[in-house]
Amino acid sequence: MALNNGPYVWFDGKFVKWEDATVHVGIHALHYGSSVFEGIRAYETQQGTAIFQLEPHVQRMVNSCKLMRMAIPYSGAELSTAIQETVALNGQPACYIRPLIFRGMGSLDLDGRSNPNHVVIFSFAWGAYLGEEALEKGAEVMISSWRRISPETGSPLGKIGGQYVSNSFVRMEAHEFGFDEGLLLDSNGMMSEGSGENLFAIFGNTIYTAPVGSSILAGVTRLSVLQLARDLGYEVREQTLSRDSLYVADELFMTGTAAEISPIRSVDRIQIGAGKRGPITKALQDEFFGIVTGKMPDRHGWLTPVKLGEVASGD
Ligand SMILES: Cc1ncc(COP(=O)(O)O)c(C=O)c1O
Incomplete structure (x- = not known):
């Protein structure tokens, strides 16, 4: 099953076309799984597209890098901006966002800390995971x-x-x-x-x-x-x-x-x-989907609005 992906991938600070976002077979991550990633959703709300809980996801990715002893080439704030820009440029009103940081080419020693790390962010449309x-x-x-x-x-x-x-x-x-x-x-x-x-x-x-x-x-x-x-x-x-x-x-x-x-x-x-x-599960779903679709107020400030098509620093 192909991904219903957006056309662009943020790759080490620049947008490249999906088909050009490729890596070499010699990279460390391909052999040993030396990567960290996130899964984030953007929802189509009544007021436009909005990313759910962006900051906690970015913070967890920063923490995952720490656990993996990976120096991140970008700050959390820069990653947040890049994620928002990817959603904006790709133009899908609702999407699943996959940021990935991985160890690149250099040594194939298991201690790959001297290898350069790379960051990609892409997005694709994804319905209900379990149907x-x-x-x-x-x-x-x-x-x-x-x-x-x-x-x-x-x-x-x-x-x-x-x-x-x-x-x-x-x-x-x-x-x-x-x-x-x-x-x-x-x-x-x-x-x-x-x-x-x-x-x-x-x-x-x-x-x-x-x-x-x-x-x-x-x-x-x-x-x-x-x-x-x-x-x-x-x-x-x-x-x-x-x-x-x-x-x-x-x-x-x-x-x-x-x-x-x-x-x-x-x-x-x-x-x-x-x-x-059950009724309590339903009540929680109603709250959750009410908030992420903008039908209920975002009372906890969980949504980051994104204007589709507008990218300040896209390359
Ligand atoms: C193993 C595992 N547990 C739990 C979760 C749920 O986490 P979250 O709600 O942050 O997506 C995920 C998904 O990220 C996962 O991969």
Whole structure:
């Protein structure tokens, strides 16, 4: 399946055409996954295009570079501007934005710190990650036979390219067995997250999510949803979750930039709650989609408006 990409890629400070944004087979990142990346969404709001939670995403990318010992050739502010310009120039009213920083050519020693780092930003149109239907009816998920990388074997907090081979195993396995997604246990046997989503469980009026100590990626959507849940008056708890607690939860859902807020209707073919999206998940979706479409006020200042077509410093 081809990407429905915008025509330009921001490549080391200049815009190049999509078809010219290529790299050599000898670059370090291609061999060892020495890259960091982000996934950010721009939404079409009633007032025009707006990027959701731009600054937290840029900050996480800066943190990922620190964990990967990669010197970034640009400041966070410069990266933010470049992201906005990419969306503006590419002109897609709603898109998924992929900034990527990678180790380039030089040594193929595993310690590639002397190699130059490169930055690319591109965007493409991307609908609901688990399908429009799953947003309403809920996804069918399995507990993966794979464990989430632990802080002893990697850097779960870092959105680091090579680490995602492990996440690919989870998603391939889930699809192979006919599920929409796989959920991982952490190295202590407690729930961690999905292959590309954080996990929430609801019991009564209390909303639980696994803490950062459960080897999760600190999701930007996760934090946004915790805020929305508090706004709606629910009690929220960041607390370890056992596998069996999922089976008896009233509602389960996953969050992520790609997956947005996706309800779960079954785990390991065991029906969750009424086997469809629950009322609290729906209430959180209504808030989330209300804000990102501009139908509700952006009360937390999460949206960065972008004027399509207008690029100040595009080359
Ligand atoms: C492993 C993993 N967990 C969770 C998430 C959700 O994070 P966010 O809401 O910041 O997209 C992602 C996606 O970035 C992810 O790759």
